[in-house]
Amino acid sequence: MTSSERSPSPPSSSGLLIVFEGVDGSGKSTQIRRLSGRLDKRSLPHLFTKEPGGTPLGIRLREILLDPALAASPLAQLFLFLSDRTQHREEVLRPALDRGLIVLSDRLSEATMAYQAFGAGLSRELVATLNKVALDGLRPDLTILLDLPVEALEERLSARAEGRTRFEGLGRDYFERVRRGYLDIARVHTDRTLLLDATLSPDLLEERIAEELLRRFPGRFGP
Ligand SMILES: Nc1ncnc2c1ncn2[C@@H]1O[C@H](COP(=O)(O)OP(=O)(O)OP(=O)(O)O)[C@@H](O)[C@H]1O
Ligand SMILES: [Mg+2]
Numbered sequence: 001m002t003s004s005e006r007s008p009s010p011p012s013s014s015g016l017l018i019v020f021e022g023v024d025g026s027g028k029s030t031q032i033r034r035l036s037g038r039l040d041k042r043s044l045p046h047l048f049t050k051e052p053g054g055t056p057l058g059i060r061l062r063e064i065l066l067d068p069a070l071a072a073s074p075l076a077q078l079f080l081f082l083s084d085r086t087q088h089r090e091e092v093l094r095p096a097l098d099r100g101l102i103v104l105s106d107r108l109s110e111a112t113m114a115y116q117a118f119g120a121g122l123s124r125e126l127v128a129t130l131n132k133v134a135l136d137g138l139r140p141d142l143t144i145l146l147d148l149p150v151e152a153l154e155e156r157l158s159a160r161a162e163g164r165t166r167f168e169g170l171g172r173d174y175f176e177r178v179r180r181g182y183l184d185i186a187r188v189h190t191d192r193t194l195l196l197d198a199t200l201s202p203d204l205l206e207e208r209i210a211e212e213l214l215r216r217f218p219g220r221f222g223p
Contacts (some may be wrong), residue, residue: 015097015222017138018213019108022146023170023178025156027205028200032104033144034206035213039102044220047096050106052084055091074120078127081112086133092209093138102220109135110143110185115167118181119174142216144188144209146198148173 018026018035032048039046053062061084064070065077072080085108096103109131117127148156150172157168186193194212196205214221 009102014100016102016142016217017093017097017105017140018102019105019110019140019143020146021107021110021114021143021182022198023148023153023175024165025153025160026146026148027202028097028106028146030142030202031205031209032106034202035209036104038206038210044102045100046102046104047092048104048106049088049092049096051082051088051111052074054084054088054093054105057086057087066167068165074116074122077120078112078122078130080114081116082130082134083110085109085131085200089135089138099140105140108140110145110182113185114178114181118184119170119178140192142192142194142213143186143189144196144212145182146196146205147179147183148198150179152199 020032022028036046036048051058052065053059058159061080064072065080065084093103093105112131113124113127115123117124151173154172183195186195194209196208198205200208210221
């Protein structure tokens with residue numbers, strides 16, 4: 001029996017929900033790819049998914065949300081993110097967790113709190129309430145926060161070939177607020193957050209993540 005199954009109100013049914021968070025370019029995709037490779041090697045069934053864009057509806061919403069040429073106020077964006085999240089929870093997250101899968105999600109509700117509340121200035125209470133509605137009681141078993149200072153973020157984004165998304169063009173102050181938001185949220189949920197320095201090498205980060213998963217969920221990741 002795993003520790004999550006022993007708790008009086010299990011966070012996510014029988015599966016395991018592991019969420020990767022952090023500002024743009026903090027290394028989420030890199031680490032998810034690496035963890036997924038490790039799980040593949042050990043034939044541990046898992047599912048990779050992301051927000052926005054984890055469902056067919058979400059893919060369409062993602063195009064709208066990331067398009068810098070399309071006007072969308074912070075509140076209008078919030079409802080689009082929540083629409084994506086609701087469909088994602090109903091169509092992907094809950095069914096996968098009910099089947100007992102390990103689910104790796106590239107972003108979830110904490111991104112909305114960090115970007116739309118801390119970054120864009122929407123009410124934190126409003127975002128918290130609506131996040132709860134969208135997730136309907138679902139919560140991550142572990143959030144891995146890759147914390148990247150703004151200077152490092154600028155370097156990584158300028159090195160990237162593709163054009164910038166709506167959020168990548170928002171500037172230093174905005175990202176500083178988003179980063180602080182993520183750190184604030186992590187402090188509130190220390191029990192289910194792994195805070196990592198995203199400037200460490202990809203190899204070291206991969207190792208830390210694997211160690212933490214083994215420590216927290218020996219029943220799932222142990223030998
Ligand atoms: N630990 C690291 N140290 C240095 N560079 C890294 C590290 N991890 C990833 N990178 C590089 O930084 C860039 C962004 O990484 P990645 O795409 O994984 O970030 P991301 O968090 O998924 O970004 P986004 O939010 O935009 O999807 C890539 O060029 C990647 O090779
Ligand atoms: Mg990515």
